[in-house]
Amino acid sequence: MISIRKVITMGFAVASLLLLATATVSAVDGPAVMVTDYNVEPEVLMPGDAGTITVTIKNMDTKSPETETTTTGRVGGDSSTTQMTSAVSAEIETIRLSSSGEIEWLQKGSYRTKYYNVGSLGQGESISISLPIKADAHISDGTYFTEVYIEVDNGENVRFPVPVKVDSSEVEILVKDIPSEISLSESVTMEMEVANNRPNSVSGVIVSVKPLSTGLEFIPERIFIGDLGAYEKRAVDFTLQTFSTDATQASDETGTKRFAFEVTYKNGDNKHHNGLESSVFVTSIADVRLILVNAPESVFKDDAAKIEFDVANGMTKDIKAVSVIPAAIEGLRILPSEYFIGDMEVGDVFSASFDVYTSDRDSGDVEIPFELVFRDVDTDRRHEATGYEVHIEVKEQQKGGLPNSILVAVVIGIVVIVAVLLWIRVKRKRGR
Numbered sequence: 069m070i071s072i073r074k075v076i077t078m079g080f081a082v083a084s085l086l087l088l089a090t091a092t093v094s095a096v097d098g099p100a101v102m103v104t105d106y107n108v109e110p111e112v113l114m115p116g117d118a119g120t121i122t123v124t125i126k127n128m129d130t131k132s133p134e135t136e137t138t139t140t141g142r143v144g145g146d147s148s149t150t151q152m153t154s155a156v157s158a159e160i161e162t163i164r165l166s167s168s169g170e171i172e173w174l175q176k177g178s179y180r181t182k183y184y185n186v187g188s189l190g191q192g193e194s195i196s197i198s199l200p201i202k203a204d205a206h207i208s209d210g211t212y213f214t215e216v217y218i219e220v221d222n223g224e225n226v227r228f229p230v231p232v233k234v235d236s237s238e239v240e241i242l243v244k245d246i247p248s249e250i251s252l253s254e255s256v257t258m259e260m261e262v263a264n265n266r267p268n269s270v271s272g273v274i275v276s277v278k279p280l281s282t283g284l285e286f287i288p289e290r291i292f293i294g295d296l297g298a299y300e301k302r303a304v305d306f307t308l309q310t311f312s313t314d315a316t317q318a319s320d321e322t323g324t325k326r327f328a329f330e331v332t333y334k335n336g337d338n339k340h341h342n343g344l345e346s347s348v349f350v351t352s353i354a355d356v357r358l359i360l361v362n363a364p365e366s367v368f369k370d371d372a373a374k375i376e377f378d379v380a381n382g383m384t385k386d387i388k389a390v391s392v393i394p395a396a397i398e399g400l401r402i403l404p405s406e407y408f409i410g411d412m413e414v415g416d417v418f419s420a421s422f423d424v425y426t427s428d429r430d431s432g433d434v435e436i437p438f439e440l441v442f443r444d445v446d447t448d449r450r451h452e453a454t455g456y457e458v459h460i461e462v463k464e465q466q467k468g469g470l471p472n473s474i475l476v477a478v479v480i481g482i483v484v485i486v487a488v489l490l491w492i493r494v495k496r497k498r499g500r
Contacts, residue, residue: 099222101125101223103226108120118337119202121214158222161221164199165201166216171203264296269298272333275304277306280345282325356453374421381415390440392406400428431462
């Protein structure tokens with residue numbers, strides 16, 4: 069006969085075996101993968117631009133855990149239960165773009181580079197993937213949808229269309245004020261505008277200008293702007309100078325002179341440029357001039373000759389640090405060595421005079437160049453205007469003769485004596 073104790077013991081043993089053999093696994097549908105965010109850089113492409121589509125992928129599954137419950141115990145003793153839960157990971161096999169003819173997926177190297185081996189994406193986890201793209205060089209403006217395709221090994225595959233905008237609008241240089249005509253030795257301010265006609269911002273904007281003809285100078289040669297927002301404008305100024313640094317070349321620096329502006333900028337990582345050509349007519353009518361007022365044709369050696377000038381500011385702006393400088397000539401001593409006038413307003417005329425001493429100079433013709441220099445009030449740059457060359461003949465004194473100055477004194481003395489004698493004679497006749 070089986071005792072009650074054995075029956076109870078067997079019952080506990082069977083129950084324990086049944087509990088050990090029990091393992092409940094919940095395996096509902098696979099994990100849900102979604103594209104939760106996307107970004108296109110640059111925001112708006114230009115024809116031929118390269119860019120990137122960045123998508124954020126997330127394992128949205130929060131209700132499909134795998135659960136295993138195990139109960140253990142011993143006959144005649146207490147029992148215990150253990151419950152383990154493991155989340156379902158999304159096994160992502162590949163991520164790629166479905167390229168169209170207008171927006172291409174840039175594939176580098178072998179064909180396998182078009183796949184991203186992402187691997188497992190845990191429950192609630194996300195990851196961002198960037199895919200390089202390129203717009204066709206002849207693409208029309210508009211919005212194009214490029215499909216991101218995600219293969220999930222243990223779940224549903226994902227197809228997500230990403231809009232890519234294309235706009236061919238450029239950054240332009242606009243003229244606000246450029247004079248049509250200026251004169252030699254003049255500088256003017258050119259007022260320009262840089263306009264971003266695009267619906268997105270651009271970066272690294274630089275405006276530069278260069279002469280296409282001789283005789284032109286620009287200050288500065290380039291201006292860095294940096295970023296320009298969508299449809300933003302920025303004013304820039306350049307100083308155009310038509311000064312001749314060599315007065316002998318002034319005749320070659322008049323006429324129509326051409327120059328070119330260029331703006332360079334970046335749309336994303338793509339470099340672009342745009343240009344504008346313009347011109348100005350350079351004339352020599354308005355100028356700073358050195359005008360000869362008086363100079364002797366000849367002078368006796370040991371005598372001094374006086375040379376007189378007028379300095380006229382015929383420009384449309386003030387100038388400063390105006391000086392007339394004679395060249396150093398062997399055997400001549402010219403005083404002053406520099407005639408400093410200083411500031412001159414528009415239309416001013418000042419005088420400048422020099423004494424030329426010839427005691428150490430041999431007889432013969434001599435040419436004395438005079439230079440006219442000044443500084444621009446805006447740039448402080450030194451410039452040379454058209455000067456003047458004075459021709460004087462140095463003559464020898466007659467042998468045995470008195471110096472010219474003494475002869476003049478003698479003549480004056482004789483004239484005075486004759487005048488006095490005539491006055492006395494007239495007075496005596498009246499007294500009779």
